[in-house]
């Protein structure tokens with residue numbers, strides 16, 4: 001049986017993708033290769049441990065010997081999600097971002113090229129395009145203009161995948177997706193932080209004036225798009241993925257508080273993120289037209305589903321919010337929060 005390696009499969013999007021891929025690719029083994037950083041959590045995959053077509057390998061994408069273990073089988077392709085993913089952490093310390101996101105991508109590309117795999121889907125982000133004014137959307141030809149150490153490291157990794165295609169005819173595709181929300185998202189990100197703090201009647205930190213705009217997409221729709229690109233994406237191509245669902249942060253926060261029956265007095269304005277990108281919006285017409293993908297979920301239904309999941313799983317987010325997370329939270333927001 002052929003293997004599909006999913007890197008970062010113990011994280012938020014990766015764990016949703018591992019589940020979806022096991023269902024979708026019924027004649028493939030799904031190899032989850034993950035370093036288990038603070039953001040990687042095998043609880044996200046509880047129940048799959050004994051699945052005959054699932055395998056977990058602990059390792060670092062930036063370590064060639066670890067990566068060689070992941071490539072030991074008959075590898076058909078790779079979906080590469082492993083990365084340091086939080087903008088605020090990259091502002092505190094960029095070095096893990098450079099190691100995992102930039103070096104890690106090159107180590108993986110080298111191993112994948114030697115193995116002559118059929119497809120490599122590099123999961124990137126709309127943040128590589130920088131920030132928009134009030135009008136317009138990012139297309140695949142928008143110039144890269146990353147503004148944070150995180151997005152700069154992702155832009156660097158995108159260029160390495162592009163270079164592998166141009167130099168070696170390597171079968172790499174790049175996807176650039178907007179903000180995801182859904183079950184198993186680490187509560188350093190806005191949506192799970194908002195829901196879990198609201199459930200505990202704790203303050204909701206909103207950066208700056210709360211008018212920054214993000215284009216929200218349900219994680220299952222992102223995973224469906226990634227599998228479509230894996231199966232049908234053309235090597236060397238970039239595909240934007242987005243939900244056509246722009247919301248100001250404050251609107252999102254107020255919507256969730258209303259759905260949870262919690263008061264707006266929980267909203268607490270805090271110091272803005274340095275270099276905070278004002279607006280992201282994705283033009284996803286290429287993947288809609290060429291690969292026949294579109295989001296299957298409406299925002300109102302999927303945010304309800306997401307809220308229900310966090311309400312049903314306090315042990316999951318309480319455990320995640322202990323330990324290393326507490327130290328990070330104090331550093332980011334101060335003791336007052």
Ligand code: NAD
Pocket residue numbers: 007008009010011012013014033034035036037038039040041059060061062080081082083084085086099100104123124125126154176177178179180181186
């Ligand atoms: P996450 O932080 O929840 O998960 C990242 C996973 O990667 C974790 O399981 C972690 O242990 C693993 N990892 C980190 N460094 C590693 C290394 N050196 N070697 C092996 N594994 C390592 O991230 P996420 O939100 O699920 O994002 C996944 C990918 O999707 C990232 O590449 C991110 O840039 C991209 N992306 C995320 C979003 C979003 O809204 N969350 C949107 C667009 C793109």
Ligand code: DAU
Pocket residue numbers: 085086087088124125126127177178179180188189190191193205206207208212213214249273280
């Ligand atoms: O656009 C895709 C990107 O989306 C991904 O590449 C990143 O991996 C992912 O983390 C996400 O980046 P953002 O910085 O947009 O997401 P975050 O959830 O950190 O913040 C969303 C918005 O909410 C942003 O404008 C900052 C704001 N925010 C965030 C936090 C954590 C707050 O106002 N308060 C907060 O406490």
